[in-house]
Amino acid sequence: MRGFWAIFRLEALALARSKTLAMLFTASAAWTVAAKYLITGDGTAEGFRALYLRYSLGIVFSAVLVCLAAAAAGSISRDRRMKILQLTLVRPVRHFSVALGRIAAMTLSGAAVLAVCAAIAFCIAGRGVQCMHKYEPALEDPVEAAGKLYSQYMADYPDFRERASKLPKRDIMRYLIQHVMNEYETIPPGQTHTWRFPGAGDGASAVRIRLTEMFGRLDAPSGVFAYRGRKGGLGALTGGVATVSLDAAAGSGTENGPSELSFENTGRTGLSLHPRTDLLLLSPAGPQAWNFVRAVIVMACVLVAFVSLGMLLGACLSRSVAVFCVLSLLFVMAVSPSVTESYPDPLEGSKVDRMSLALTDFAASMSAPLNAFDPVSRLEETFCVEWSDVGKAAALNMLLLPFAFSFLAGFVMSRKSTVSL
Amino acid sequence: MEYALAVDNVRKTYRDFWMRPTVHAVKGVSFSVRAGEVFGLLGPNGSGKSTTIKMILGLVRPDGGSISVFGRSPRTVEARRSVGYLPELSYMHPFLTARETLSYYAGLCDLDRKTARMRIAQLLEMTGLQDAADRPVGGYSKGMARRVAMASALVGKPGLLVMDEPTSGLDPVSTSEVKTLVKTLSAAGMTIVMSSHLLADAQDVCDTVVILNRGEKAAEGRIADMGSSLEEYFLAKVGDARNFKVAEFLA
Numbered sequence A: 001m002r003g004f005w006a007i008f009r010l011e012a013l014a015l016a017r018s019k020t021l022a023m024l025f026t027a028s029a030a031w032t033v034a035a036k037y038l039i040t041g042d043g044t045a046e047g048f049r050a051l052y053l054r055y056s057l058g059i060v061f062s063a064v065l066v067c068l069a070a071a072a073a074g075s076i077s078r079d080r081r082m083k084i085l086q087l088t089l090v091r092p093v094r095h096f097s098v099a100l101g102r103i104a105a106m107t108l109s110g111a112a113v114l115a116v117c118a119a120i121a122f123c124i125a126g127r128g129v130q131c132m133h134k135y136e137p138a139l140e141d142p143v144e145a146a147g148k149l150y151s152q153y154m155a156d157y158p159d160f161r162e163r164a165s166k167l168p169k170r171d172i173m174r175y176l177i178q179h180v181m182n183e184y185e186t187i188p189p190g191q192t193h194t195w196r197f198p199g200a201g202d203g204a205s206a207v208r209i210r211l212t213e214m215f216g217r218l219d220a221p222s223g224v225f226a227y228r229g230r231k232g233g234l235g236a237l238t239g240g241v242a243t244v245s246l247d248a249a250a251g252s253g254t255e256n257g258p259s260e261l262s263f264e265n266t267g268r269t270g271l272s273l274h275p276r277t278d279l280l281l282l283s284p285a286g287p288q289a290w291n292f293v294r295a296v297i298v299m300a301c302v303l304v305a306f307v308s309l310g311m312l313l314g315a316c317l318s319r320s321v322a323v324f325c326v327l328s329l330l331f332v333m334a335v336s337p338s339v340t341e342s343y344p345d346p347l348e349g350s351k352v353d354r355m356s357l358a359l360t361d362f363a364a365s366m367s368a369p370l371n372a373f374d375p376v377s378r379l380e381e382t383f384c385v386e387w388s389d390v391g392k393a394a395a396l397n398m399l400l401l402p403f404a405f406s407f408l409a410g411f412v413m414s415r416k417s418t419v420s421l
Numbered sequence B: 001m002e003y004a005l006a007v008d009n010v011r012k013t014y015r016d017f018w019m020r021p022t023v024h025a026v027k028g029v030s031f032s033v034r035a036g037e038v039f040g041l042l043g044p045n046g047s048g049k050s051t052t053i054k055m056i057l058g059l060v061r062p063d064g065g066s067i068s069v070f071g072r073s074p075r076t077v078e079a080r081r082s083v084g085y086l087p088e089l090s091y092m093h094p095f096l097t098a099r100e101t102l103s104y105y106a107g108l109c110d111l112d113r114k115t116a117r118m119r120i121a122q123l124l125e126m127t128g129l130q131d132a133a134d135r136p137v138g139g140y141s142k143g144m145a146r147r148v149a150m151a152s153a154l155v156g157k158p159g160l161l162v163m164d165e166p167t168s169g170l171d172p173v174s175t176s177e178v179k180t181l182v183k184t185l186s187a188a189g190m191t192i193v194m195s196s197h198l199l200a201d202a203q204d205v206c207d208t209v210v211i212l213n214r215g216e217k218a219a220e221g222r223i224a225d226m227g228s229s230l231e232e233y234f235l236a237k238v239g240d241a242r243n244f245k246v247a248e249f250l251a
Helices: A002-017 A020-038 A045-055 A057-081 A085-089 A095-125 A142-156 A158-164 A169-181 A288-316 A319-342 A351-371 A375-380 A387-416 B049-057 B077-081 B098-108 B113-126 B142-154 B172-187 B199-205 B230-238 B246-250
Strands: A130-135 A185-187 A192-196 A206-210 A223-227 A230-233 A241-245 A260-265 A271-273 A279-287 B003-015 B021-034 B038-042 B064-069 B083-086 B160-164 B191-196 B208-213 B216-222
Touching: A002 A020, A002 A057, A002 A095, A002 B098, A020 A045, A020 A057, A020 A095, A045 A057, A045 A095, A045 A375, A057 A085, A057 A095, A057 A288, A057 A319, A057 A375, A057 A387, A085 A095, A085 A387, A095 A288, A095 A387, A130 A288, A142 A158, A142 A169, A185 A192, A230 A241, A279 A288, A288 A319, A288 A375, A288 A387, A319 A351, B003 B049, B003 B191, B021 B049, B021 B064, B021 B191, B021 B208, B021 B216, B038 B049, B038 B172, B038 B199, B049 B064, B049 B083, B049 B160, B049 B191, B077 B083, B083 B142, B098 B113, B098 B142, B113 B142, B142 B160, B142 B172, B172 B191, B172 B199, B191 B199, B199 B230, B208 B230, B216 B230
Parallel strands: B038 B191, B038 B208, B083 B160, B160 B191
Antiparallel strands: A130 A279, A185 A271, A192 A260, A206 A241, A206 A279, A223 A230, A223 A260, B003 B021, B003 B064, B208 B216
């Protein structure tokens, strides 16, 4: 254990004395403050808050992630090139703790920078704001729904049957799952639609809805939401989004089931939405301060995972190659989800396109656990970063990945030292 | 007879990326070192001394044969606890001070804080670095850096000290200091294995030597049994210096 602390202290001193940390800290804090004066938003407090958090804390988080992952990738390979690493490896210290101590030092340094910037951002855009728990509607599992569609198409359409026989079922299912996910629900004027929210309970006090423009028109939508005796009227939209408060005083009993949200379209045009992604029931979850704390913990967890990955690459490769690889990986992980979303259909296009999409999809699915938590977006939208998310992020990113990567790095270090002597 | 170090028929071939053999560095070398002995690993450049030392330290895995350090494989943590290493050049983190460098290695050797502080003070005094102890080692002269490296090797009080070319590049005064230190440590019971191609140094401090040539053992024995001139004995075993054919070139 003393070996671990010795390495931790060494790396912390290296960061402090190389001035990397000081520069990162100064630049991050300065940007977090300056963003307040550079961002104007859409004139509303909510609009400013969302934009400010996206461009202050979001950019600081990305910068810290990139800088420390690159520093981690260079750390072991630099020591190996300078032949200092062998002096550590001949000491009675387990090789994985050489990587683990460095990961801990780098992550704590990065987490300190994030915590200070989050505190500044909270003072600027977080005070007096409540965060909300969000609940999604219980809809049929997309894989099951896609399976049903597949069976139906196979039975009803000979043309589909013929095309499907030439393609792997996996590709068709992927296409159908995308189709299910993007499926619109249209509510004609005068009609009422209901959705079940089993986990929401009594506390739900608002609905957030995003309506889709049909034929470039979304004229003065109007309607009434009802949930457990509380009602709220759909009013003005900002960018197609509205948050509707559910008021007990406006209610007059309920005709819905106990966990059902209903919406009656009282306007003159039909309204369309993607219920899987565009409809949320919200309940208050306390002040934003704790939400910021949880968000910083989640960010630190994600940081650990990327620093560990950098450390592993640094143990395997030379410094420049490791830094290049880690930056490329970060780029691919960042863009792959939007690429797969924009080009979802592998049935079309050339073989090369399909292969590229398959690779991008693989990168997206590999990085999905890391991208899943997205704490800055939650702060931006005042959604609660749940303790369960913090637990999952910690289990995956703070325990599983760093230990696995450290063991691998330790193994590679002891093997690779033979090559570099 | 208890041996501090036993090397039995070790072989090492370096290979390229495609696993094709490039250099047969060590070809079946065996020797053993008694506890408390100063043992010299001699040989010309490229004879396999450094590879043998790296195998003793557990940094290089031998292709065949076995090595034991106080009865254990050198790759185990327990064996590494009893080994100190002084490399040929003084590789150090340039941003650390001498005190921090020693504190770092004390931590790696699992010393508690009190013992570490006491031992660091002793080593700084022993190496005459008290006045420069809080300056970054990046600004040290070669001799001072060598002393820090020596102190780092000794901070864990190892039973076996492995030194790779310990006097390489040092001035006569520093060389004399290193030799005196080796003798003192040996008198205190520490086993020392040193590689060198400086025969005068080996003759001064070693009890026993093994001479390697092209990865093979050319000779082994006590210094006292090798005659009055180690250099003559060495050249007889390794071969005379090559006479470069310069006349043709100069003409």
